[in-house]
Amino acid sequence: MNLKNIIAGIVVIFYLGLLGYLYLGIGQGTTYPAKPISIIVHSKPGSAIDYMARKVAEIARKYSEVAFVVENRSGTQGLVAMQHVLDMKADGYTLLGVTKSFLSTVMVNKSKVSLDDFQFIANMVLDPEALISNKERKFTSLSDIIQDANRSEITQVWIGPGTGRRDHLMALKSWETLGIDAKWIDYKSGPQSILALLRDESAVYVGNPADIKGKTDLEIISIASDKRLVSLPDIPTFKEQGYDLNESMWRGFAFKKGVPEEAVEYVTKVLQDVVSDDEWEDYCNETYVFSNFENHEEFTRRIVQETAETNHYLNKAGLLVLYVKDSPIPILLVLLIIVVGIFLLLFAFNRFSIRKFNYDLIIAGGIISLSLFFYYQTILFQIPETVNITSPALIPRIWIFTLLLLSVILIVKSKNEGTVHANYSPKTVLIIIAFLLVYLVAMQWIGYFFTTPVFILSIMYILKYRKFSLMTINAFGFVLFSYFVFNKLLHIDLPLGWWFI
């Protein structure tokens, strides 16, 4: 027995040990909670809701037998995180961090995911909306803003990240309450908005009190809550100045509907304990928010009421219209028609000879089809005339026309240059692509640790590698290595597979 065989043997033994370690523990324990509870957060680490979730997890260690673990799943303004929680079992081990922004997210995106799919466990904080200005403007109160809006010849500009999101709705509400006309400019991201405010490009930035932390050139004019913040005692509220406007971002937790009652009770109790902890109070003061525990009933009542309100304002702003018409024929059929049409044309262009089809011609045909398909979709856009922006179709159409032009040049050129011949056979590549797709599907079901060695072994075999001991070391050794790097060092859990969990 040579050394390589011995190493291969050891690697396989370690691999089997790892499998045992990972899978034998699953499914044990019957009384809730038997394993850590994950908190799914819809934004990146360091964001407001992420920080809150992590703080809760930290304080909860004092009160809970099992740990709370924060997991970030960002994308599509929270829909990715919501969908993920709905995909998991309703067993009480997956908690979703929820914020008020979800109300408009589901409405504006007209998504399949509905807030009715969730059971709202507890609200934790209220983060008041705030009107923020550059100090240069010398605004001291809401009436200064009103005066400025009425005085200036050009419309007053208010900025913030996003259209149809919380800050935008706050702007709409404020204009109504203060009785002014202003213009909303969407600067896409918080940082870009604040940069614009630092340059004094706008009168007001709509955000939250924590946004001005460390920025000495900015100041908060008013917050939309019924009392002042403990840590910002000099900042007045709308109410004090005679305007009845209350608008806060709330942050709390929800389960997927159908979670066992004991789990709901357990988590509610832990959250209640967290809120009454001194550390929690420190956290709230330091991040400029109000601690505001609401149980399931109160929280649900709030959401029902605010959903109606959000709907009202989004409608008023004309943001709930359909921006894209339905295609009269199924969209994929359109694609098929375009592809077939283009290649028939190319066929005719080459005097119906298949031999004259060179590779450039095929690529050009593909790109023309793609461009026309995109162009067809831009025809379906319908933008309400009240909205004063450049058309969403403008830029895509510029790229489309450029691509069409370049592709036609390519076709003409390729005709002169004759056929480019490819000597190689794509067979092996196609087999590998097929294997990749199988690996992708199988990994979701039976997990990373079973599928990966099989995948690596098969690809090595396809690539005609035949040294058995090295193949074994490579395949199983890689799994061990990736387990160590991802699970242990970087704390990323490799998927165990839907069948087993």
Add this chain to the structure above:
Amino acid sequence: MGIINDLWLGLQEFGQFLPIIMMFIGVIIGIMVGVLPGLSPSIGVALMLPVTFGLDPMSALVLLVSVYLSSNYGGSITAIAINTPGTPGAVATTFDGYELTKQGKPLYALITSLTASTIGGLVGTIILILFSVPLASLALSFESYEYFALGVFGLTIISSLAGKSPLKGFISSGIGLLLITIGFDTQLPFSRFSIGIPDLADGITFIPALIGLFALGEIFYSIEKGDNKKVEKAAKVDLSKTLPVKQLLKLKTLMLKSSVIGTLVGCIPGAGGTIATFIAYDNAKSSSKHPEKFGKGSLEGVAAPEAANNGSVGGALVPLLTLGIPGSASTAVLIGALMIHKLNPGPELFDKEAGLVYGIFISLFFANIFMFFVGLMGNKLWIKIIAAPKSLLYPIILALSFIGSYFIQNSVFDVGICIAFGIMGWLLKRGDFPTAPVILGLILGKMIEENLRLSLIKGDWIDFFTRPGSLIIIILALVSFFMPYIKKKLMKKGK
């Protein structure tokens, strides 16, 4: 002198047991994050963030900053070794780095990239220490007009990237520009071109597309060509000279210049290191004595983007520390880290926490130097990996690309994107279409559209030409676009 005092204060803060240990750990983890495709610097920093909760602010920030810095270097290793940029910032390094590997000189490329990264990092740090205040006003002066102009400038680089056929290069970039319009409109809350697929509503995730296009595309292409064996032979590397000092010395001005480019572009919030690498590459090519060698294994082509990439780290910290504005995805996480440690990034920070801020600067300095030595030791390992038979290596790269794409958003759909772009990269390569312009299109498309439309809401077309900032960049863009053609004409005349 205030600065010397502050630096001394910083040295005292940094020079303790825990921060130094954290720097070592950070550099090693950072290189690993960079090497693994899919784990970009920002993801690396985000992954390490929870680990820092238990640490004191100094150690926590040193750890994160070291990860950020060295992951930018780590990305170039796989770019050179297997044509897989481990991070977006290493795309430009593949052009010449991988060529050198194919020619059997991976060690040259690796050492050049390491040296350039180190110098870039050091220059970036020095600029950060000395000029953060004037640079902050540069960052602040960038409005949507200048961003748009910068985006256009970035696009013109294609004319120097395109290689044999400029037409094919432009087509490639057009594909990238068109595909990146999928997803949410930049002004209205609706998703364009997502044909009813919920996962497409947010558009194409960049990193899986990048991995697919480069790693998978290259693997498919070379398997089809059946050149496994040839590459294997070429990989028998000339190991005799470990430090090609002479060649490196020749590159010193280029490295310095590129580092400055990287730092300047890096400090513009939202522009980022990746654009800086392309600009530096383009600049190196147009000012080189041997522009014809670019794309065929030029050491200059490795040094310039790498110096710019690591220079951008210092740059990105400028708006973060002085204005409290995150300039990149990684610094967005860093800002979260500061907040979590009860520190408020912004002008106050320099006054209230001078020791901490300068401690971070000092740590960047040492992290760079430590990174250099770890990199040197690592090179021996990378060379072994490069020399491994491709039939052993390819399955591993495929599996790594898979995990890398999956973990960005825990999304199977993203893995699908990776495979789709892999197939696209392969098809394009077969027809001699360069793939780098696709990436450039994907990077710049959003920036161009968002800022063009924002500018038009705020003002008019004419503003692009009346504002000095945007006008200068537009002129630079025109020069960069026509330069290769003018040079060609002049060369012909000369002959």
